[in-house]
Amino acid sequence: MNRRFFLRFIICFVCIILYAAAQVFAVEMIHFQEQTYSGSVTYNETAQPGDAVFVRLSLKFTGAVRKETLKNPAAVLQLFKGKEQAASAQFFFTNPQNRSAKTADMLAGIPLSTWLSGEETYSLKVIISTENAQKKEIMLPFSIQKKQFVSERIVLDARNTGIRKDASPERRAQIEKLNAILATITPQDVYTLKPFTIPVDSKRITSGFGDRRVFEYTDKKTSTSLHYGIDYGVSTGTPVHSCAEGKVVLAENRISTGWSVVIEHLPGLYSLYYHMDSLNVQEGQYVKQGEKLGLSGATGLATGPHLHWEIRLNMEAVNPEFFLKEFSF
Ligand SMILES: [Zn+2]
CATH class of the missing domain: 2.70.70.10 (Glucose Permease (Domain IIA))
Structure with missing residues (x-):
């Protein structure tokens, strides 16, 4: 078999697999480190009009943290259309009945209207407020695909x-x-x-x-x-x-x-x-x-x-x- 042809075939095949994987696993994870805690956010970085965007936020408190700090690590998720805030939602604890003192696991979701267009620029912002630390803001890239409705x-x-x-x-x-x-x-x-x-x-x-x-x-x-x-x-x-x-x-x-x-x-x-x-x-x-x-x-x-x-x-x-x-x- 022609070697060049074979190489092209392999590259093509890998590209198709990678593209397919990207469609299935369009989930993004970002880690960050603060003075009193470390954390990660996981979310679907792309969606269609009429879908939703969900962000999972996990915090791990480090060092000597006063216990009351852990009581209320409130967080908010905001959706931006260009520079304008289009929607927001409060994070809730995923295990409200059984919370640990050292960690906080939270989830927030925002509905995406079927009227949103895939042509605008969107982004997400997560704002974390703990009692004795400065507010932390995390910007997340986000895009909405085009969709034709019947x-x-x-x-x-x-x-x-x-x-x-x-x-x-x-x-x-x-x-x-x-x-x-x-x-x-x-x-x-x-x-x-x-x-x-x-x-x-x-x-x-x-x-x-x-x-x-x-x-x-x-x-x-x-x-x-x-x-x-x-x-x-x-x-x-x-x-x-x-x-x-x-x-x-x-x-x-x-x-x-x-x-x-x-x-x-x-x-x-x-x-x-x-x-x-x-x-x-x-x-x-x-x-x-x-x-x-x-x-x-x-x-x-x-x-x-x-x-x-x-x-x-x-x-x-x-x-x-x-x-x-x-x-x-
Ligand atoms: Zn119906």
Whole structure:
């Protein structure tokens, strides 16, 4: 065989492998050393619009440190678009029940809107404040890739048109109740740090996350909206499982989403399951990953049987597929 050709082939092959590895392991780790502590940050240095960025922060206190210093090593994560701060989130301890005096392990996540463009320059900043040390700021490079979202037109019958246009106090109260739940960030509620699993035994996705939708009503008028979750086209009666360990914070029948379940997994991180036929869980109950929540159906605003699965982080809908990969590092 031609040696030069062989060499080219090998280089090409290595490049492909490296490129593939970079796609899978786009995780960055940075170490730093301060007077009273050393630490590291691990995070996904690139994401798509609609994903999230998670940063794991580990601190190890060194030398003679007063004990009270360790009580409150508060840290904040900030996302910058150019020079402008676009979002921020507080770090929470990953083991709030069982913290060591010598170390601090924390996690923070920021949702990335589906409207963010891949053309802007982004960066992240971690600010660590311990009681007797100066504030430490760490700048992290970060980029958002380009993503094209699907556009779809959905023609609604009289029943679904009625649900979409329902302005009753009952529906408004249901929306306010759900929003209040999703806005709740409880730092000690750390139920899982593992990748999520899909809630139904099906890969048949009938509507994707972030689809730009135009609803057409019976009077031919239209309205636009964004699809906040993933729809799995499964027949009524398909078992629905919790995507991760957590606490059931809502389990009821709602006008627009039918029989619905909301589970809290981490501070500000919730999974939602809509249009179910029946529920097996109650509010306040703790569930394991994969535990049966009920059966899928077509209740509420639905043009056919399916499971709508949604993830919210700090109120914002984020791509559930992001959480199927390692996100807590
Ligand atoms: Zn849906």
